[in-house]
Amino acid sequence: MTSATSAVRPIAPIDLAAERAALGSALHEAVLRVLDSGKYVLGPEVEAFEREFPKLHGVAHGVGVGNGTDALWLGLLALGVQPGDHVVTTPFTFFASAASIALIGAKPVLADVDYDTALLDPAKARAAIDARTTCLLPVHLYGQLADMRALRALADEKRISILEDGAQAHGSRRDGYACGALGDAGTFSFYVTKNLGAAGEGGMVVTQREDVAKAMRQLRDHGSPTKYVHTRIGTNSRLQAIQAAILNVKLPHLERWNERRRSLAARYTSNFKGSANVAPLRVEPGVVHGYHQYTVRVRCELGRDAVAAALGAEQIFAGVHYPSPVHLQEAARDWGYGPGDFPCAERLAREVLCLPIHPFLSEADVDRVSEVLLRVAR
Numbered sequence: 001m002t003s004a005t006s007a008v009r010p011i012a013p014i015d016l017a018a019e020r021a022a023l024g025s026a027l028h029e030a031v032l033r034v035l036d037s038g039k040y041v042l043g044p045e046v047e048a049f050e051r052e053f054p055k056l057h058g059v060a061h062g063v064g065v066g067n068g069t070d071a072l073w074l075g076l077l078a079l080g081v082q083p084g085d086h087v088v089t090t091p092f093t094f095f096a097s098a099a100s101i102a103l104i105g106a107k108p109v110l111a112d113v114d115y116d117t118a119l120l121d122p123a124k125a126r127a128a129i130d131a132r133t134t135c136l137l138p139v140h141l142y143g144q145l146a147d148m149r150a151l152r153a154l155a156d157e158k159r160i161s162i163l164e165d166g167a168q169a170h171g172s173r174r175d176g177y178a179c180g181a182l183g184d185a186g187t188f189s190f191y192v193t194k195n196l197g198a199a200g201e202g203g204m205v206v207t208q209r210e211d212v213a214k215a216m217r218q219l220r221d222h223g224s225p226t227k228y229v230h231t232r233i234g235t236n237s238r239l240q241a242i243q244a245a246i247l248n249v250k251l252p253h254l255e256r257w258n259e260r261r262r263s264l265a266a267r268y269t270s271n272f273k274g275s276a277n278v279a280p281l282r283v284e285p286g287v288v289h290g291y292h293q294y295t296v297r298v299r300c301e302l303g304r305d306a307v308a309a310a311l312g313a314e315q316i317f318a319g320v321h322y323p324s325p326v327h328l329q330e331a332a333r334d335w336g337y338g339p340g341d342f343p344c345a346e347r348l349a350r351e352v353l354c355l356p357i358h359p360f361l362s363e364a365d366v367d368r369v370s371e372v373l374l375r376v377a378r
């Protein structure tokens, strides 16, 4: 076949081969070092990562766990959230943010997002707080931090805690603060596709609070402060040494890789200037965006899904994060919500399109994605 399409290089949301090539032999050497050491769970690689990752975020402590969902689940337990408590979170996120609350028998109480940022609206969070609320769980969606100064003031006024979901916010900042600096704790995922990704799964809870870090170290290890002594009910969710070794290799590159994402994002934004049908989300003042995703709202007659399919036909693979808001998922049927309850989240679920963005994309790639999108989104 000699069609124009078959000759075009695909543009995907992630390029792991390019990342591996950029790192040379460092990843292989790190993995072999762990294999030769015989220390496969926790150990020196995990300790080094638990030192360096929180430091980069200006946070005192980090406790590595199995994945980002466990970080949320155990983070809530470490903050003392109990069955029956209310935890206020956003309806527009990956389902795990809300499911982690339900996992411990607490109630996810949803408050709508701002349509222009897709982030938890502090005024709506305030209205959702009641006498049973013990915690706020904002999500730093796509790599833009929620308004943590406003949420911190709200939590202090109501005497409740904050667990920040930073699964998409490695290295991101707002008003100079990173995830975990203003909240009582923050969580990260190191799933493969994240800005800092393991070769599989990984997660971390970061916190300024010594008591929360101590609780986390026990919760991830069978509630056990020392071998065969169990002071609380915990689980087995320990970061694996091979994953930590890989993360230790990649961590020194994170700030530069995020800087590259910001540069490509600025090019997208400039390309879409003046378009009525392709509207990038707003970036708030004081935000240093990590651009885990570069997200636009597609507002044309054709509709977002048809636009995504048209991009796919031209070898451009965009994502939809997320096609359904949390409250309309079948698993949330007992939470007491229905269609129309969160209009901004519902509209975003119909309109958002996450365009390819990663450090190994070229300016020409960004221009091709922009040109095709502007052409098809009519």
Ligand SMILES: Cc1ncc(COP(=O)(O)O)c(C=O)c1O
Pocket: 067, 068, 069, 070, 093, 094, 096, 097, 139, 165, 167, 168, 188, 189, 190, 191, 201, 202, 203
């Ligand atoms: C916002 C958000 N929260 C939580 C998670 C869960 O992380 P993990 O997949 O590591 O369990 C993710 C991962 O995709 C996420 O994007």
